Amino acid sequence: MAAKSLDLHTVCRGFEPLNGGTAFRFNPLQSFKFTDSISVQRIFPSHNKAVGRQIICSVSTPSDFARDNVISIVKRPWETADARLVLEDGSIWKAKSFGAKGTQVGEVVFNTSLTGYQEILTDPSYAGQFVLMTNPHIGNTGVNIDDEESNQCFLGGLVIRNLSTCVSNWRSAETLPEYLRKRNVMGIHDVDTRAITRRLREDGSLIGVISTESSKSDDELLNMARSWDIVGMDLISGVTCSEPYEWKDATSAEWDFNSHGKASDKLHVVAYDFGIKHNILRRIASYGCKITVVPSTWPSSEVLKLNPDGVLFSNGPGDPSAVPYAVENVKQVVGKIPVFGICMGHQLLGQALGGKTFKMKFGHHGGNHPVRNLRSGRVEISAQNHNYAVDPATLPEGVEVTHINLNDGTCAGLAFPEMKVMSLQYHPEASPGPHDSDPAFYEFVKLMRENKHIDK
Template identity: 75%
Template sequence: MACRAMDFAVAIPLGICSPQKRDVKLFRVKCSVVSLTENAAVSGSGGRPWKVSDARLVLEDGTIWKAKSFGAAGTQVGEVVFNTSLTGYQEILTDPSYAGQFVLMTNPHIGNTGVNFDDQESSQCFLGGLVIRSLSISTSSWRCVETLGDYLSKRNIMGIYDVDTRAITRRLREDGSLIGVLSTEESKSDNQLLEMARSWDIVGVDLISGVSCQAPYEWVDKTGNDWEFNTNGRPGETFKVVAYDFGIKHNILRRLASYGCKITVVPSTWPASETLKLQPDGILFSNGPGDPSAVPYAVDTVKELIGQVPIFGICMGHQLLGQALGGKTYKMKFGHHGGNHPVRNIKNGQVEISSQNHNYAVDPASLPDGIEVTHINLNDESCAGLAFPSKNIMSLQYHPEASPGPHDSDPVFGEFVDMMRRVKANA
């Protein structure tokens, strides 16, 4: 049997008006039918009507997890982390902060809304692979343009499913993040894959240079009207912001633009002197992947710009600020990855539900006097935000733009604008 795709149009009645006036909304359901011939070749069983295990995830602790593959084929090594988000797998796939990592989704059902080009956080996928429990056999979103498997195949990203993600997550919580190898190659033995996992390390590796832009560019797109959720308090004036791209997400730029900022995005290696020549009203140090201690050039740039203009750091930018101000960062046991982390805003006492993605944190005890901890992660009481009022610095460890959500922390962009406005007025 050759592979087939079935396309159904489904009519859904809307409202409770009379039959003559009832509206009908059509949406499309796409299903892929697995080839029996292909499965017979894979399994040697003479024709099983289901896909059989053809992939392995080998962890550095020696455990081997058999699975079924989708997306690209081959062998890939990376750090395995789990993400507790219930939605937004496409935003996760295109978040540059996941470079060098395999993302395991704790939500068991992935792929049922397919993929579209509006929800991308960057122009490509940066993660090493995707690990899920159940791959949806159909897509039912009107925004879908292709299936998750096809999307990953075109971008050479590996994925596996039918693996016990709950058991792996519990192992990661107990032992911490582990290096793993994904492979669909039968020619490689379990011992070879295990040796690959044990000989690779993500600590001390500069992952930023591989995800940053190569030349400056202007960003002008705001959050689309259909998705804009906060229109209060928009300033009438424009503020010039230079955004350092350590792996920046598009929705951070959209939110800044929506708050009245004219943004120039520059590479991670952009000299501080060139930034000051642009005469910005403020500087953003963005999110990004990996170990902040592995990019001393970025720390030096941050040091040179402190005190020059207002600064806002997000995630990696927050960690680089911590080091530049004399503090230390440390690798967390298994990090924070998900869209449901509670954070207490010490300034107003409110609790914000936040989107987080980081494996490193700033040690607040190592910071000099004058620097305030403004936010605390309520799961483990780690530092989630800093402020240095005398130097006009603010930072967050998590992602306030939070696409696809939550949006509790969005007002922080307004706080950055207020700081720029205040400094500009007093200049």
């Protein structure tokens, strides 16, 4: 039976044949070939040996088949429209949209995390980028109120293979399509994400345009992709806070596993917000620190007037060589008090110490990047999200490369003990990702305590 795509999304109950054949039986008279147009939602153990396991699946079928077999006919749980992703290399990828409508340009990067799409959507470091998830099934845990990494989605859009038709999670408050629509973020599905990932791995990150507007020709979208570039853009100014504020929330006891009993005298940390993720702030607060967050342009003289015990330079989007004002602020603080740089913060520190950054072929985005801590020899599986890296050959003497990425040998961490500097190219706060690198926050606390001679 040739399956045709329909407007109707049908949920069917069928039975897997006992002989392991490729046909699903939906009632004694009908069978359906296992093709791309059927997607299994749930499998129940067999109660009736004669018919095999019971399957609930969604099927795109000719309507007469649907009428005869469906247990419920529902509209797709999201509003859909045809969409296109046009890449600067001239390739055009047909898709369905499930978020905001319109036309958007951005750099396409692939993320290999299996879970955590909500934290990824709210990581401000993705501003200017489309995130393509290599995990083919997204949306199944919905969206909840706790996993936000910032107050907004700054990314250009989300590209996925298969959008889950049902949500199953005790924390879920809304569906992914609803969430994206409310935040005016584009999402497309039914895209061959594996093929695009292979292309990005071979050719490097590509600029693309996502559009739901049929009035725009392919050539128009291609021109748009080819005339835009993320290199050299200051994206931090679009995501930083506008005024300083205090951050108080620590990791809730339910989730905290590392900082118990280690909270100390109130150390005061000033955090430069280049696009800071909430979990960085929560992890520092969990060690009892008082935190003042300041905008990216806040003068270093004002920061030093607050007499902090340490300064954190946060993660943030875009090209680190395009924000000399931020490097200048970092320079003015370094050497005076302990500092910790994370991701963009690490890249700014690298430049402030005299080094240079470069753009990687396709960067590191995901929750499964092995990193070696060269001091301890320990390997950490880490959460990463960056397209640029510090070139260690450009750093002056005295700066130590403390971590390397084991996939490609790039610099993943720096220290300059003389200047009380530590930094990581990746995300010790995870969110999403493994917690192997969480002890880095305690390292920072220890650096501040040593500097105040608290431990002596």
